Amino acid sequence: MKIGLILNRPPSKSETFLISKIKGLQKNGHEIIIFANKNCDFQLCKVVAMPVVNRFIPIQIIKMFYQYILLIIKIPFVTIKFLKLEKIDGKSFRKRWENLYLNAKILKYKIDWVHFGFATTTIRKENIAKAINAKMSISIRGYDIFIYPLKNPNCYNTLWEKIDKVHSISNCLLKKAKEYGLDDTIKQSIIYPAVDTSIFFRKKGEKQLINSKDSIELLTVARLHWIKGLEYVLQAIKYLNSEKFNYTIVGDGIEYERLALAIDQLNLTNNVQMVGYVPHSKILSYYKEADMYIQYSLEEGFCNTVLEAQSMGILTVVSDASGLKESVNNHVTGWIVPKRDPILLSEKIKEIVSLNHKELDKIRNNAVKRIRKKFSLESQEYQFNKFFNEDLF
């Protein structure tokens, strides 16, 4: 089966969810073609770059006419069908032809499924699948559902009318999508992210007694973005009021200044390190050093790093953000603390440190077992194969 995967850009090596999804589908005999706004050196499958808009209008007009001529010669019926569908949706003449140009590359392909990696990538591409007689599916992710509609109300109204199937990475996302108009007549499937347990695993006897250590290493792997709640973690570190705790943040992002200021104002320069971007292949060393993993996000669709940390038997503390409640079983595989409350978070960290070795080891073992059982690559592969196979005509 030929699956066209539409993304903003081909996945980087660190985007494990997408990489394992592509690998799994290929393993099951599917051909994957990625359509993305930017091309880059991506080895796993073919990547087709979408047309870009040139800022010089005369050049852009020439490019558009060139594409239109190619489309009319190569696929006249698909072109007409696409323009008709756009017209039915009430789009203006100009918008219809703009969209034809923007989607020209995909329209030329014969594909069984057009799968959008994010709901936001469907905007202005809602009619591609129907025009080429393919099925249309989407994966909904945290930003798509928790943030984008806040600034763009009703942005998915057209989408829900066109879609054949929805994949969600968690229950909470699906629930939230329903608040924005997704109804039960559309087929839905929850496929959790997966962890490569051959890389992220716990060596027996690797962990020491946390409460007897001179320095306790806390870790977060995340983009430096407000939604990750890192400012609250820094405040919690301040409330811990102990030189014993050392906090490392792995990741880069637009809010470096915000966090650098917080570290400076809270006098945490000796206790906190922001190490910036680290390639996924090298993240393992940070996990190995960590005694406790913290993901105190304001919202998450799910969270891969929380799975990776648990898979390595690291004591994991998360906020009660929707997706995180599905990533961790409170008091069984880790701990859940109400969000926006750095005092509660610091108290929870202190409480964990005071637990005895036996209690902590039980939590670690539970986490490792749960990850192996519920979030394995094999299970993800099987479910994605089923997702595309069972609904094809």
Next chain:
Amino acid sequence: MVRKVLEKKIIIAIYSGIIPGSVFIENLVRLVATKSVKVLIFGKGKNIDYRNKNITVYKTPENFFKKSIFIIYQLLFLLIIRPQRLIKLIKKYKYIPKSSSIIDMLSKILPVINHLPDIFHIQWAKSLPYWFFLKEIFGVKIILSLRGSHINYSPIADKNLAKKYKYFFPNIDYMHAVSKTIGSKAMLYGADQNRIKIIFSCLNHDLIKNYYKSETIIHKPYRLLTVGRFHWIKGYHYSLTAIYNLIKKNIPIEYTIISNNLPSEEFLFQISDLSLHDNVVVLNLSSQEEVYNKMIESDCFLIPSIEEGISNAVIESMSIGLPVISSDCGGMREVINHGENGFLFKSRDVISLEKVLLMVMNLNNQERGDIISSAQENILKNYNSNIIKNEFHNLYNMTMGVKN
């Protein structure tokens, strides 16, 4: 000596890059332009009629074609009218700022070279390295105003910027700081304490004198007001959490935020996540008069910022007679004496904010009146435009007296 300098009209370029600049900059321009001080404004933006013959605006076009014509005109002007400046510029070309676009660079610097001021008063520290050539090539005096992110946190996060500040700050003729706190930050980068002049923000008294909150009734729900753009530095994530907690305790609050930009994703998310749609109102008001009217209609003004120099809106609220609660960040401790002329809470501390909010809500008329009177007295005494005008004129005269 000072008197002699005063006799000659000093030409000051107040540079922020954008026309109009922030409220502070616009107040400054209007305030200092007098018979003895001519103000030049350079930058991109709107045409503004200041109705003051001592203010001249040299606007740089934004359109590529117009910009090219503008550069040709400026180059011809330089060649024909000011050839000696062109020779200096060529001789010391290595000081000319580096830029990815020559067109942009020329359109920025040529009007300034053609209309060279005695003092180039830079409003944003990050542009200091760019403009320092004016001192190196033409001996123009440089004043830097220490304001906003450029001094408060950018050099903390950007080590290269900190390095540049350490190189340039000791060589600036004078610095202006709106608070002692912000002045002390410049000293971390080598600024000379004796070359930092603290001059507070000032009010547009002509405008604000017509606004006074005479009403003593406290509204239900309690009307809380913040004026500030949507940016993380403004600390809305803390104020919204505090309001959420109080509403949960059945304390009704209506929180209004006046901003000149659209709500950020973070703000919209917090409103949605905390279900505060019915309690928070966002307004985009076009005039200062409308802002003052909203201050009159409110019960309390709140500044939840993580960092501030001195908030102009706080001074305005205090002057109008609206009690102020502010975080104890930056220069705010220099304006507000907790419990005397306003209230402070611990920056980033939601519980501290909740406690102060409750305390202010429960003030009786006498207590509230005392706070308001004390605040107005403070503003009249320290933020009086005549005093501030004299302070700036003194700063310019002192700068003219600095030997290069």
